[in-house]
Amino acid sequence: MSPPPALNKVIWILEVAANSKQKPPATETITYERENRGATKKPSRQVLPAHLPRIEHILDPDEDITGLIKIGKR
Numbered sequence: 001m002s003p004p005p006a007l008n009k010v011i012w013i014l015e016v017a018a019n020s021k022q023k024p025p026a027t028e029t030i031t032y033e034r035e036n037r038g039a040t041k042k043p044s045r046q047v048l049p050a051h052l053p054r055i056e057h058i059l060d061p062d063e064d065i066t067g068l069i070k071i072g073k074r
């Protein structure tokens with residue numbers, strides 16, 4: 001006679017738990033030293049020199065723009 005299915009499940013769970021306790025965890029201890037580079041400077045745009053000329057080009061569309069609003073103007 002074989003044991004009932006519920007008992008088979010309990011036996012199987014106990015076997016799995018017993019086998020999982022036998023395996024040691026796979027861990028490593030790694031130590032190293034790293035040079036502190038400080039804060040890295042992010043690239044940014046430089047201010048244009050004052051001696052360069054400032055030229056403004058305004059491009060208006062050729063189509064009819066009545067009823068439209070320019071961006072930044074109200």
